[in-house]
Amino acid sequence: MELSLPSAVAMPMPMLLLLLLLLPLLCFICLRRESSRKQKSPDGLKSYPIIGTLPHFVMNQDHLVEWSTAVLSRCPTQTMSFNFKNIGLMAGAITANPANIEYMVKTNFQNYPKGEFVLSIMADFLGHGIFNSDGDQWLSQRKAASYEFSKRSLRNFVVSTVRFEVVERLLPLLSRAEQGGATLDVQDVLERFAFDNICCIAFDEDPACLAEPGLGLKGSADFMHAFNDVQLMILTRFMSPVKWAWRVKKLLKMEPETQLNAALATVHGYVDRIVRERSERGAAGLARKDDFLSRFASSGELGAQSLRDVVTSFIMAGRDTTSSALTWFFWLLSNHPDVEERIVREVAAVRASSGSTDAAFSFDELREMQYLHAAISESMRLYPPVSMDSRCCLKDDTMPDGTFVGKGWQVSYNAYAMGRIEEIWGKDCAEYRPERWLDEEGAFRPENSFKYPIFHAGPRMCLGKEMAYIQMKSIVACVLERFTFQYVGAKKRPGLLVSVTLRMEGGLPMKVKKRNP
Numbered sequence: 001m002e003l004s005l006p007s008a009v010a011m012p013m014p015m016l017l018l019l020l021l022l023l024p025l026l027c028f029i030c031l032r033r034e035s036s037r038k039q040k041s042p043d044g045l046k047s048y049p050i051i052g053t054l055p056h057f058v059m060n061q062d063h064l065v066e067w068s069t070a071v072l073s074r075c076p077t078q079t080m081s082f083n084f085k086n087i088g089l090m091a092g093a094i095t096a097n098p099a100n101i102e103y104m105v106k107t108n109f110q111n112y113p114k115g116e117f118v119l120s121i122m123a124d125f126l127g128h129g130i131f132n133s134d135g136d137q138w139l140s141q142r143k144a145a146s147y148e149f150s151k152r153s154l155r156n157f158v159v160s161t162v163r164f165e166v167v168e169r170l171l172p173l174l175s176r177a178e179q180g181g182a183t184l185d186v187q188d189v190l191e192r193f194a195f196d197n198i199c200c201i202a203f204d205e206d207p208a209c210l211a212e213p214g215l216g217l218k219g220s221a222d223f224m225h226a227f228n229d230v231q232l233m234i235l236t237r238f239m240s241p242v243k244w245a246w247r248v249k250k251l252l253k254m255e256p257e258t259q260l261n262a263a264l265a266t267v268h269g270y271v272d273r274i275v276r277e278r279s280e281r282g283a284a285g286l287a288r289k290d291d292f293l294s295r296f297a298s299s300g301e302l303g304a305q306s307l308r309d310v311v312t313s314f315i316m317a318g319r320d321t322t323s324s325a326l327t328w329f330f331w332l333l334s335n336h337p338d339v340e341e342r343i344v345r346e347v348a349a350v351r352a353s354s355g356s357t358d359a360a361f362s363f364d365e366l367r368e369m370q371y372l373h374a375a376i377s378e379s380m381r382l383y384p385p386v387s388m389d390s391r392c393c394l395k396d397d398t399m400p401d402g403t404f405v406g407k408g409w410q411v412s413y414n415a416y417a418m419g420r421i422e423e424i425w426g427k428d429c430a431e432y433r434p435e436r437w438l439d440e441e442g443a444f445r446p447e448n449s450f451k452y453p454i455f456h457a458g459p460r461m462c463l464g465k466e467m468a469y470i471q472m473k474s475i476v477a478c479v480l481e482r483f484t485f486q487y488v489g490a491k492k493r494p495g496l497l498v499s500v501t502l503r504m505e506g507g508l509p510m511k512v513k514k515r516n517p
Contacts (some may be wrong), residue, residue: 014045024036043071043080054084060110061239065387067496069417072096079422083361088402090243092410094388096417098424099400102450104391107459112411115392121237125230127309131317136458141310142459148295157290158467161200164343165193170475171359174483176317178512183488190475195224197382197471200317202311203274204291227265227315231500233260253402262348271308276304279304287498318464319386320501321385322471327504329476331378331494332432334487334510339375340436340480345517346371347477359478366473370444372439376472380454381425383431384415387502389456413454415504422453486511 023166043055060067073375079100081093095101103506113134126132130141148154170193177184199207199220207220211231233256237246250257278293289298296302296310333340350361350368390412397405405411422429425436439445449457455465464470488509495505 005169005408028215043075045080052084053082054087054089054207054432057082063418063496065414065502066496068414069096069252069420070416072414073421078417078423079399079401079402079403081403081405083406090410091406092382092406093399093411094404094411095399095401095403095419096414097278097399097401098418098422098448098450100403101413101453101457105453105456105460106450108397109443109459111394111397112391113394116241117392117410118390122234122258125234125267126313126316127305129306129313131313133281135435142463144296144299145463147474148292149467153405154295155470155506157328158201158470159363159474161197162471165197165200165210166474167359168270169193169196169208171478171482173210174435174479174512178483178514179348181510181511183509186485186510187323187327187504187508190326191319192224193324193450193475194319194471195227197317198315201291201318201467202314203271203293204273223270226263226392227319229263230267231316232258233257233263235499267312268308271311274311275304277306287313301497304466316500317462318467319498324377324467324471324501324503325383325468326475327508328502329472330485330510331487331504331508332379332494333375336432339432340484341367343360343372343375344474347481350477351481361474361477362468363383363413366470366477366504369473370438370442371434372473372476373444373469375434376469376476377430377437378434381419381452382501384419384454385501386454386456387416387496387498388412388414413453418451418453480515482515484513484514484515 028381043053045056048055056062056067071080073096078097079093079095083091085091095104101458114132115134119134122132128137129139130145133141170189173189174184176182189210194206196210199205207224209224211222220458223463236256240246245255249255250261275293275297278297289295292314293307294313302310304473333343336422346369350365353368354362354365356362356365381428390410393405393407393409393411395407399405418424420429428436437444449461451456455462488511489506494508496503497503
């Protein structure tokens with residue numbers, strides 16, 4: 001998982017303070033004053049003398065994803081650029097053009113690394129793990145991870161881990177809610193499920209956050225809450241109008257940096273204990289070999305801090321993405337009973353064909369669920385877990401659509417916008433229609449990853465794609481075989497809450513109903 005938002009560039013402190021004091025007033029005046037000097041930029045935004053399109057970004061910074069989606073959808077090239085360096089701020093571009101994305105993440109990959117800005121902001125949290133490194137450091141970790149992900153033993157371990165969490169935790173929890181008539185926040189349930197699951201896969205320890213109250217592992221709840229807090233506070237670094245402001249706050253021990261340090265201490269302390277105990281078990285010949293930590297530790301090439309970076313990175317990537325995807329999926333399903341019915345029929349057909357009476361499904365059974373695969377993929381098209389991803393341009397360049405990109409610019413692609421552009425997905429792009437992913441015989445037909453960059457694309461494409469689908473399909477198939485959800489929130493679509501992933505504002509309140517045979 002990767003996410004970075006456009007940021008500001010450094011400027012002298014006196015000028016910065018003056019700008020910050022005057023900027024709200026300036027934006028207010030500029031957006032409302034009729035002036036003959038107003039001009040339209042290529043993206044349709046009004047451009048003002050000196051400050052250009054900056055007022056639009058300031059007024060829409062709290063809902064950047066949706067606002068930039070509206071702008072990109074009306075741009076002829078699906079790309080918008082901005083340059084505020086003349087007032088000491090940022091420069092960059094946001095695109096939803098598949099050709100630009102292919103160029104950035106594959107064709108000219110070397111010119112678009114993560115960049116020092118992103119790496120420095122995430123370093124406190126992820127160190128120099130695979131999701132927060134460039135160059136040779138990234139490449140060596142990528143090769144090691146790719147080798148491990150290709151092993152059948154890892155796939156089997158993932159299947160068995162997911163099965164336990166579904167059968168022993170999730171289904172009993174839903175059954176209790178159904179019997180008691182309780183309303184569940186399904187988003188919270190899925191996040192706790194994913195946290196338990198990824199911790200088992202990452203370092204073979206079960207926090208039991210989804211277990212009944214009082215049965216969780218000691219310290220696990222604090223670890224999960226601290227993990228959430230870290231991600232939210234890291235995001236405030238990205239959202240700051242001045243990219244080095246967080247460094248000043250950290251130096252002066254100001255909020256939220258002091259809160260971030262406390263949360264990081266909890267996260268790192270928990271993971272450090274796991275790494276230390278694993279080393280002791282390994283020395284005694286008692287360590288397992290299936291989880292990520294054991295696999296990476298067995299090489300003997302990584303120290304304790306590097307192992308901590310690996311574990312923390314995989315927890316972040318494995319938890320937030322799947323829970324985000326399934327939260328929006330179940331909400332969409334509540335509005336499309338025809339899709340739910342077809343999934344249920346497919347699950348029943350696979351069950352009848354295999355003759356299995358197991359509470360969960362095997363890998364081969366899950367692979368047969370083509371319509372379910374399409375329904376989940378279609379949900380992520382509209383609500384991608386990682387809505388925006390960013391790179392840094394190393395030297396001046398020109399995108400395939402003709403957009404100039406300067407040295408040091410932050411270049412982002414908006415996956416959320418891409419799912420809503422007619423030129424990419426057709427006139428029915430706003431509709432939830434899983435059939436668009438199926439061929440004439442009903443088999444799943446994957447799309448070009450540059451048109452559908454949900455798992456990223458090019459050399460940095462997500463290695464855990466198959467693992468994510470295994471987890472999501474297993475959850476959905478097991479749940480819908482027994483239960484149906486009734487959404488009890490407002491009729492309008494829930495708000496977007498952009499943290500590291502695309503979460504649902506206010507949660508997903510659902511009533512659980514037992515499915516009739």
